[in-house]
Amino acid sequence: xxxxxxxxxxxxxxxxxxxxxxxxxxxxxxxxxxxxxxxxxxxxxxxxxxxxxxxxxxxxxxxxxxxxxxxxxxxxxxxxxxxxxxxxxxxxxxxxxx
Amino acid sequence: xxxxxxxxxxxxxxxxxxxxxxxxxxxxxxxxxxxxxxxxxxxxxxxxxxxxxxxxxxxxxxxxxxxxxxxxxxxxxxxxxxxxxxxxxxxxxxxxxxxxxxxxxxxxxxxxxxxxxxxxxxxxxxxxxxxxxxxxxxxxxxxxxxxxxxxxxxxxxxxxxxxxxxxxxxxxxxxxxxxxxxxxxxxxxxxxxxxxxxxxxxxxxxxxxxxxxxxxxxxxxxxxxxxxxxxxxxxxxxxxxxxxxxxxxxxxxxxxxxxxxxxxxxxxxxxxxxxxxxxxxxxxxxxxxxxxxxxxxxxxxxxxxxxxxxxxxxxxxxxxxxxxxxxxxxxxxxxxxxxxxxxxxxxxxxxxxxxxxxxxxxxxxxxxxxx
Numbered sequence: 001x002x003x004x005x006x007x008x009x010x011x012x013x014x015x016x017x018x019x020x021x022x023x024x025x026x027x028x029x030x031x032x033x034x035x036x037x038x039x040x041x042x043x044x045x046x047x048x049x050x051x052x053x054x055x056x057x058x059x060x061x062x063x064x065x066x067x068x069x070x071x072x073x074x075x076x077x078x079x080x081x082x083x084x085x086x087x088x089x090x091x092x093x094x095x096x097x098x
Numbered sequence: 099x100x101x102x103x104x105x106x107x108x109x110x111x112x113x114x115x116x117x118x119x120x121x122x123x124x125x126x127x128x129x130x131x132x133x134x135x136x137x138x139x140x141x142x143x144x145x146x147x148x149x150x151x152x153x154x155x156x157x158x159x160x161x162x163x164x165x166x167x168x169x170x171x172x173x174x175x176x177x178x179x180x181x182x183x184x185x186x187x188x189x190x191x192x193x194x195x196x197x198x199x200x201x202x203x204x205x206x207x208x209x210x211x212x213x214x215x216x217x218x219x220x221x222x223x224x225x226x227x228x229x230x231x232x233x234x235x236x237x238x239x240x241x242x243x244x245x246x247x248x249x250x251x252x253x254x255x256x257x258x259x260x261x262x263x264x265x266x267x268x269x270x271x272x273x274x275x276x277x278x279x280x281x282x283x284x285x286x287x288x289x290x291x292x293x294x295x296x297x298x299x300x301x302x303x304x305x306x307x308x309x310x311x312x313x314x315x316x317x318x319x320x321x322x323x324x325x326x327x328x329x330x331x332x333x334x335x336x337x338x339x340x341x342x343x344x345x346x347x348x349x350x351x352x353x354x355x356x357x358x359x360x361x362x363x364x365x366x367x368x369x370x371x372x373x374x375x376x377x378x379x380x381x382x383x384x385x386x387x388x389x390x391x392x393x394x395x396x397x398x399x400x401x402x403x404x405x406x407x408x409x410x411x412x413x414x415x416x417x418x419x420x421x422x423x424x425x426x427x428x429x430x431x432x433x434x435x436x437x438x439x440x441x442x443x444x445x446x447x448x449x450x451x452x453x454x455x456x457x458x459x460x461x462x463x464x465x466x467x468x469x
């Protein structure tokens with residue numbers, strides 16, 4: 001199971017608390033994890049990545065294992081500890097606003 | 099006993115204010131969706147318990163929320179606002195072509211007859227419609243593609259479709275207003291549209307005969323006279339009596355030529371309200387005095403209403419969707435400010451009192467009159 005930590009606003013929107021555990025089929029990548037997340041929580045469609053282009057929204061970032069993965073290709077494998085569930089994928093609202 | 103429910107959208111959440119018909123004591127619920135910008139909250143006339151909210155964020159985009167129990171509980175509905183076909187371009191601030199990009203929903207206009215039907219005015223300017231309770235949205239693309247779209251240009255707040263008026267006698271006729279393109283009318287339920295801006299003049303910006311390019315801030319009409327529409331324009335208050343075929347100025351003796359809100363008394367079609375604001379860069383009331391102006395003559399002659407409103411050191415703004423009227427026997431008037439106050443008058447504007455005074459900046463105010 002892949003573990004995902006959502007930012008507070010999206011936890012409220014999805015009506016969840018704490019981490020989400022997701023069954024991901026095939027390669028564990030940003031794209032496949034987000035596909036699984038959006039299938040479980042369709043109310044999150046469009047809030048993390050653009051609905052049409054599927055690109056990451058500008059003020060959303062992805063972190064795991066102490067690394068910023070925001071600019072990784074969507075289909076690239078995530079670090080093994082994320083794929084195994086040892087480490088969570090953190091979806092973060094960027095600090096911005098002055 | 100009759101009552102009212104005031105629906106308030108703010109920069110940091112939504113609030114629901116409830117009172118009985120006396121409108122003296124208020125219950126305040128909220129914030130709903132704390133931390134999100136709530137551009138508009140509006141209820142279905144066909145089912146007063148059904149309320150819609152536009153929830154938006156620079157981080158997480160657009161969400162539409164729906165309540166089916168009068169604003170007690172909410173659930174997200176569809177948020178796919180994909181433009182029909184290839185969106186093309188409009189003009190950017192510098193006059194260069196700029197791709198049409200969805201940013202947010204500014205205004206939700208529920209159908210008067212069907213609780214599952216609601217219109218959404220969005221930025222970049224377009225009109226969407228849902229007929230399935232908000233699950234899916236379809237663009238009424240005839241507006242954006244009627245021909246003048248490539249020359250539309252944003253106002254300072256973005257290129258937003260902020261006003262939707264549906265003719266209560268003929269639902270096929272609708273008016274929308276876009277800043278800074280102007281007013282557009284359909285007579286066939288949104289299939290085809292045309293600009294109806296003749297007579298709108300703002301010095302030389304745009305030219306006096308320009309079909310589009312008009313910075314319309316807000317429209318209001320009385321249900322009994324759908325062909326008469328009042329407009330607060332960037333400069334001047336305007337009026338049409340022929341469904342937009344021609345406009346004439348009714349600013350009269352107002353202290354400034356600028357403002358955002360405009361509304362019409364629920365029982366007196368010639369009684370109109372505005373809040374004059376100092377143009378252009380100040381955007382606060384003249385002389386630091388917050389005054390609503392009322393015309394009982396359909397414009398032209400205006401009287402200041404200031405009893406209960408701050409008359410010194412007041413430098414708030416009242417944004418375009420932040421005024422509403424109830425339909426109780428003594429018409430109630432409501433407006434919200436960027437300072438977080440929501441003021442109410444239970445006597446058609448003669449006197450005012452704050453319902454709340456420390457909310458986040460108010461973006462929108464609507465009111466439901468409940469049996």
